[in-house]
Amino acid sequence: MELVTAKTNISRGVLGEAEIIKNKSLLNKWIDEAGTHLTETGNFAKGVQKKAEENFAAIGLPTKRTEDFKYTNIRSYLQDDYAAKNGSASLTESEIENVLIDDFVSVVLINGKYIPEYSRLKNLPKEVTIKSLFKALEEGNEVAIKQFNSGLEKTTNPMAMLNTALAGDGIFISIPENFSCPIPVHIANICTGEAKNFYNPRHLVYLHKNSELTLIESYHSVNHTGKTFTNSATEFIIEDTASLENYILQDEDILSQRNDVRHFTVNTGSRMNSVAISLNGGMLRNDPTIFINGENAEVHLNGLFIVKENCHTDNHTMVEHRAPNCMSNELYKGIIGDNATGVFNGKILVYRDAQKTNAYQSNKNILMGDKSTINTKPQLEIYADDVRCTHGTTTGKLNEEALFYMRSRGLNEKLAKNILLQSFAKEVSNTIKNEAFRTLIEQKIEENIQ
Amino acid sequence: MLEIKDLKVSVEGKQILKGLNLTVKKGEVHAIMGPNGSGKSTLASVIAGKEDYTVDGGSITFNGKDMLELSPDERAKEGMFLAFQYPVEIPGVSTINFLKTAISEIRQYRGLPPMEAKDFLKVLKEKQKVVEIEANLTGRSVNEGFSGGEKKRNEIFQMAMLEPSLAILDETDSGLDIDALRIVATGVNKLRTKENAFVVITHYQRLLEYIVPDFVHVLYQGRIVKSGTRELALELEGKGYDWIKKEFSELAV
Numbered sequence: 001m002e003l004v005t006a007k008t009n010i011s012r013g014v015l016g017e018a019e020i021i022k023n024k025s026l027l028n029k030w031i032d033e034a035g036t037h038l039t040e041t042g043n044f045a046k047g048v049q050k051k052a053e054e055n056f057a058a059i060g061l062p063t064k065r066t067e068d069f070k071y072t073n074i075r076s077y078l079q080d081d082y083a084a085k086n087g088s089a090s091l092t093e094s095e096i097e098n099v100l101i102d103d104f105v106s107v108v109l110i111n112g113k114y115i116p117e118y119s120r121l122k123n124l125p126k127e128v129t130i131k132s133l134f135k136a137l138e139e140g141n142e143v144a145i146k147q148f149n150s151g152l153e154k155t156t157n158p159m160a161m162l163n164t165a166l167a168g169d170g171i172f173i174s175i176p177e178n179f180s181c182p183i184p185v186h187i188a189n190i191c192t193g194e195a196k197n198f199y200n201p202r203h204l205v206y207l208h209k210n211s212e213l214t215l216i217e218s219y220h221s222v223n224h225t226g227k228t229f230t231n232s233a234t235e236f237i238i239e240d241t242a243s244l245e246n247y248i249l250q251d252e253d254i255l256s257q258r259n260d261v262r263h264f265t266v267n268t269g270s271r272m273n274s275v276a277i278s279l280n281g282g283m284l285r286n287d288p289t290i291f292i293n294g295e296n297a298e299v300h301l302n303g304l305f306i307v308k309e310n311c312h313t314d315n316h317t318m319v320e321h322r323a324p325n326c327m328s329n330e331l332y333k334g335i336i337g338d339n340a341t342g343v344f345n346g347k348i349l350v351y352r353d354a355q356k357t358n359a360y361q362s363n364k365n366i367l368m369g370d371k372s373t374i375n376t377k378p379q380l381e382i383y384a385d386d387v388r389c390t391h392g393t394t395t396g397k398l399n400e401e402a403l404f405y406m407r408s409r410g411l412n413e414k415l416a417k418n419i420l421l422q423s424f425a426k427e428v429s430n431t432i433k434n435e436a437f438r439t440l441i442e443q444k445i446e447e448n449i450q
Numbered sequence: 451m452l453e454i455k456d457l458k459v460s461v462e463g464k465q466i467l468k469g470l471n472l473t474v475k476k477g478e479v480h481a482i483m484g485p486n487g488s489g490k491s492t493l494a495s496v497i498a499g500k501e502d503y504t505v506d507g508g509s510i511t512f513n514g515k516d517m518l519e520l521s522p523d524e525r526a527k528e529g530m531f532l533a534f535q536y537p538v539e540i541p542g543v544s545t546i547n548f549l550k551t552a553i554s555e556i557r558q559y560r561g562l563p564p565m566e567a568k569d570f571l572k573v574l575k576e577k578q579k580v581v582e583i584e585a586n587l588t589g590r591s592v593n594e595g596f597s598g599g600e601k602k603r604n605e606i607f608q609m610a611m612l613e614p615s616l617a618i619l620d621e622t623d624s625g626l627d628i629d630a631l632r633i634v635a636t637g638v639n640k641l642r643t644k645e646n647a648f649v650v651i652t653h654y655q656r657l658l659e660y661i662v663p664d665f666v667h668v669l670y671q672g673r674i675v676k677s678g679t680r681e682l683a684l685e686l687e688g689k690g691y692d693w694i695k696k697e698f699s700e701l702a703v
């Protein structure tokens with residue numbers, strides 16, 4: 001609507017002709033390198049990609065002058081000499097085995113590419129569709145064709161445009177109407193490859209009316225030999241009264257640089273709960289946008305980020321209340337140590353028509369080291385008059401009084417710190433409803449605050 | 451058991467304890483009284499090992515060991531306990547788990563085998579009874595949302611669970627209603643043995659009617675300026691601190 005268009009024009013107005021040409025030539029280099037332009041999928045996709053190319057060229061890669069990327073200068077991580085690549089089955093089955101979780105249906109993606117041979121779909125109900133997104137588009141899957149880019153085209157995120165223009169084949173998941181998937185679907189994402197590889201996997205998840213899905217994503221590095229950059233984009237469409245639980249574990253190595261764009265379209269009476277646990281990765285940017293398009297929808301967005309060494313984790317969130325009578329609740333907690341930097345930049349936008357909105361946002365951070373940094377910027381933009389919105393952010397060191405209290409009862413300093421950090425983290429991990437995965441996450445958290 | 455000699459302590463450049471001496475033997479109960487700001491809590495914190503304070507001189511030995519060399523947790527493991535004047539709330543950490551961890555750490559330090567879960571539960575029930583604390587309080591996060599009196603009672607409960615040989619109670623009686631005061635005092639008396647000792651910091655003689663001290667000390671301006679028996683507490687209750695202050699300033703001149 002109005003607001004979004006206005007923003008687009010501002011960002012487009014900045015670049016001159018020379019810069020646009022430069023952006024185009026960089027993009028063309030990457031398109032050639034990737035070589036999987038969606039040509040096979042017919043005119044439809046070509047049209048979508050052409051448009052994305054033009055949009056991207058007009059904006060270019062974000063720099064620190066780009067308002068939404070103020071704290072994460074993409075340009076400093078992703079240089080021209082990065083080579084666009086596609087995922088492939090470049091690892092053996094035994095190399096990926098230990099990232100699978102027995103209780104779940106396991107879908108293996110290597111650099112975003114679906115590897116059916118390594119996936120374990122035995123327990124997947126036949127009602128559920130899981131396949132390569134490109135394949136779904138080629139086969140003329142109506143849902144895939146209709147929904148591809150339906151959410152992201154409404155945003156002005158240059159990284160989303162770039163992903164659309166360079167889209168690498170990812171996963172397509174569709175849950176039929178009135179169907180509740182009884183087993184969680186686990187997507188094991190493995191990042192591998194050599195220095196300066198640049199991946200742009202694209203995924204689509206569609207929940208038909210009144211369906212339910214628990215989707216677990218975990219991110220790992222295997223045989224990773226140099227700094228790579230992954231710019232992934234996932235669209236979720238949650239139709240009326242459907243329900244999505246989406247849990248994310250980010251546990252890659254420090255060579256990994258990842259920009260994770262997500263777009264959720266939330267319709268009437270539906271609900272979603274997204275929990276992102278960011279534990280390891282050299283550079284990590286989580287960029288979820290949620291469009292609440294129908295009444296009586298409920299959105300929960302939670303994140304825990306633990307950042308160490310020289311790493312950087314940025315959480316940039318946007319919740320757009322575009323319909324009345326909805327609620328959103330957002331909680332992000334950060335533990336930042338060593339020389340690491342954390343970012344929380346969360347925006348809630350309430351449209352004029354979105355009366356009776358309840359929107360809550362909270363960000364709490366603990367700085368562990370003298371050189372640890374957090375940049376936090378909560379934003380509320382409200383155009384409706386009958387709403388209840390609150391936001392708050394706190395940052396501090398670990399509570400010294402509590403530490404001394406615990407130590408005076410016989411707990412050594414390290415143990416006392418661990419207990420305090422674990423209880424701090426628990427508020428987020430507790431929002432994971434699946435018990436098996438929650439237990440795994442709690443263990444991972446414990447390992448990472450040692 | 452506890453021997454403090456010529457203890458000098460400052461915080462942020464300000465001297466608070468100015469050469470304090472105190473000897474506590476096992477089986478004894480000592481009461482420390484004194485006007486606000488005289489340094490009572492500072493003394494308790496320094497004994498427990500709080501790092502915000504600088505020890506400028508003197509010594510603290512406990513069962514022959516130099517406490518100033520030990521961290522707060524090691525002091526606890528040696529058998530010390532401080533009931534805080536202002537107990538801290540620790541949201542998200544359950545009292546039971548906290549105590550389980552503390553007991554297991556203390557036992558490990560002393561070379562004892564871990565306590566079995568059922569033994570822990572037995573002790574837990576037993577001590578809950580001793581200090582008449584409701585199970586719903588101990589089931590919650592440590593002190594979170596507790597009333598002032600509940601926090602104090604929880605301190606005594608933790609003391610009962612950890613069975614220290616020396617417990618320092620910093621104004622545990624303030625904020626307690628009359629019944630709670632009696633319960634806390636009864637709890638302390640039940641825990642009293644020939645082998646352990648208590649240092650009770652208080653402003654009120656009333657507590658000392660329940661917990662009868664062997665010695666009463668007056669701390670004023672960073673020093674123990676008067677020591678006596680329980681009659682001293684009665685005298686202070688009647689006369690206030692003016693006469694002590696006067697005597698002391700005369701001494702100081």
Ligand SMILES: Nc1ncnc2c1ncn2[C@@H]1O[C@H](COP(=O)(O)OP(=O)(O)OP(=O)(O)O)[C@@H](O)[C@H]1O
Pocket residue numbers: 461462464466484485486487488489490491492493502535
């Ligand atoms: N961390 C600190 N920073 C600055 N001053 C402090 C600090 N801790 C204690 N003090 C000062 O030291 C003096 C003694 O304080 P302390 O708490 O030991 O007194 P107290 O005898 O326990 O008093 P009360 O009876 O009110 O509990 C006070 O003047 C207090 O302001």
Ligand SMILES: [Mg+2]
Pocket residue numbers: 490491492535620621
């Ligand atoms: Mg005090």
